[in-house]
Amino acid sequence: MMKRTPLLLMSTALAGLAGAAQATEELNALVWCDHTDPALIEPFEAKFDVKVNLREYEGTGAALALLEQSRPGDWDVLVVDGIDVFRAVEAGILAPLPAADLPEADFFPEVVMEANNTVDGTPYAVTEKFGYNTISYNADKVDAADMQDLGKVWSDKYSGKISIYDYYLPVIGLAAMADGIKTTDITAADLPALGETLGKMRSAAASVAGVVAAQTALATGEVDIVVGGGEWLTAVLEGEQPNLTWTIPDQGAVMWSQSIGVLADSEQPDLALEFVKYIVSPEGQARLATSSCFWGMPANKLAGDHLTPDQKETLRWDSQPEYLAKAQLYPAPDADLDIEMQDLWLETLQQ
Amino acid sequence: MTLSRDTLRGWGFAAPALLWTLAFFVVPFVVMGAMSLATMEGRTLIWGLHLDNYAALAQKKYLWRAIIVSLEITLTVTVVSVLLAYPLAWIIAFRVPKRWQRLVLLLSILPFWTSYVVRSYAWLLVLAREGVVNKAMIWLGMIAEPVTLANTRFATVTGFVHFFVMLLVLTIYANLIQLPPNYRRAAMDLGASAFQTFRHVILPLTLPGIMTGAFLTFVLCIGDYITPQILGGNTELTVPQVIMVQLGRRADFPLAAALALVLMGIVTLAYLAFARWLRLDRI
């Protein structure tokens, strides 16, 4: 008896907890980590008296597989790489969005990206945030002029003082730019040459790092350069260590963008749409831009009214026209090329 | 044949555990076996008897390289951990006064109760260029400039060894104190040197404990994702890391399942190698 009673009590407690969670309305969103900041989510939860359940994911392929296997109603909102929206649409996962509800007229025109978000004239997603995968560096330790040339960044001069951001697409994009290939034109035939550039990059690198590892490495002086970094990496460090900064080299940088959409299987499409509208509203955009996980430029220009001058300075608000002109899009491989790129990436790591 | 009441009753007690193990361990294992023979076409899973995933192991360098990296790290960790833990357990068992033993033992495994994830991350801070290890080595004059320790295989091994030394001190100590003190005395009386006593009396008697601990170290180390992922700098990937990449970026369950079974095969080989000393149902 002694043993069973606590067990019984605990299962009751667990059931009670589950019950309590189901009491209010819930919205289930599959997102990137910047959406998990309470400062972003709580105002929406309060306004609509809803609990927003968030789950982070790593790669689009895995997210799509998860969504295809889930039951109707499991998920309501998806945040996805801008370049992958079409894959989600092809898989029949996203529902059309009413264009009239989207404030795209207030967006930076370069990031509306109809080509990404619209299929056959129907919008399925909307850009919410963007930024650059470029070069972050420690201005006290490296020559800023060298950072303007990708070839010099991973030259012998900085060998062992480099960390590479651990995501294959932007880094392959940067390698392509260094080789003079446009990111949108990468084909399977380019991969051997790109592999060599990646190999050079990798042999100069002390580590290949995720967000925190790269931040730690920069902040502790482990490395002086992060290839693939950018405002999203160094913005949170700048306050303490202003010498940690970033630039866009002459060859350009890879522009990342994330889009948000409503799932076709959602059982509360209206609430899901409200969430999307909140995220692209000026207030939502300002909170998303400065979210605790990573910073990035808001797609909606009106978010500027809700950001402090310091925040805008960190985001390099005023330099955006110049940066956007220099940036190239994320490589957008089809399924086969994508697998080849991932294999190339893993081969590079394991060399 | 009719079963006796006694046998039936015995099964009645054992059945829940047995059914649980069958349903949540054996069945998933079989399904995983079937999964490893499936293949992916785009994101569509195709069941069947495909050997693509096992062929990929032979063809893709990064996959078999991962197996080698895993083996190298695990063997290093197992050997180093045993070599460091044995003297510690020895000192606690035979040099520390009896009434302090429990306290010293408890103190030596206390960090076991820091969160596993956080502990790995803490090593990142310790091994940083500005970290305490570099500072200490410079102060001692061992090096002139800070050296890179974090984000290397050294860091992974250090993080692992830290954890397993704690585990092994416990198992080896438990073994040492069970030795009848007379054995040591008898050996000494018969004129054996301290080393000879150790070599011919104590070591053979404590070998089963060491081997059980070493085997647990091997199993836990080779299957761990956190430590190499946080400390290793991703410049080389272990099998669990490659499995997690397959799951996280591609949802390629068949390849992940095949890799998991390969890992399982390695552990089975290790089990056979350790088998003569193991008493897993008596730990």
Next chain:
Amino acid sequence: MRVLSVAYLIAAFVFIYLPVGALVLFSFQSGSLPVPPFDGPSLQWYAAILSDGDLMRALLHSLLVALCSSAVAVSLGFGAAYGLARHALPGSALVRGLLIAPMTVSYLIIGLGLLIVVQRLGLGLSLVTAGVGHVVINLPLCFAIIYASMGAQQQNAERAARDLGADEARVVLLITVPMLMPAIAAAFFLSVTLSWDEFIISFLLTRFDVTLPVEIWSMLRSGLSPELNAIGSLVFLVSVAIVVLLETTLLKGRK
């Protein structure tokens, strides 16, 4: 104690406490980066984690999963140990082998197998699925610990009770369980410890409600912060308090 022994003991303790020391020290950092130089002390990061709803919920989830899954694992493990030790069962060596088998399999593999099955069956992931996985890994330990402590001593007492007319249930609950309490408590405590800190199974088998290690992992993936140090230190201090409490009260007198 000889000099060499003392030196080794000190060196070993420095090694063992190095990461814990760094962790705790930088949890009092006053700047927002937990990297040298130390510029504290400050308690702001403790305040931050205590007011972090997600983190505190995850802590509660971990506690629930650990206690529930350990209770199940101990109950099942005790049943199996009793059945196998007290009743002559055909094929009992095989059964023992099967029950111990999960101990030789990596957590990642157990988690992956369960994940595949749960997905194929179209069931949802939750704390319950993570708990099921934790029972799988803890059942062998509970079984082994309790089975090893079942000796002739209890058997005589059980026989005596049976001769006096007690039925099987009474024998088990009034004789066997109390006599084996130290082993049962040790098994339960070990299970709770392992489940509480288990990462990979919880990571693969949960969805929105996550356990503490999974929440810490996502914090770790999303930005460098002394909050990580603070939660790590807090968990450490609380666990140590519990361990010391158990050591000085409950487990006192056990060998």
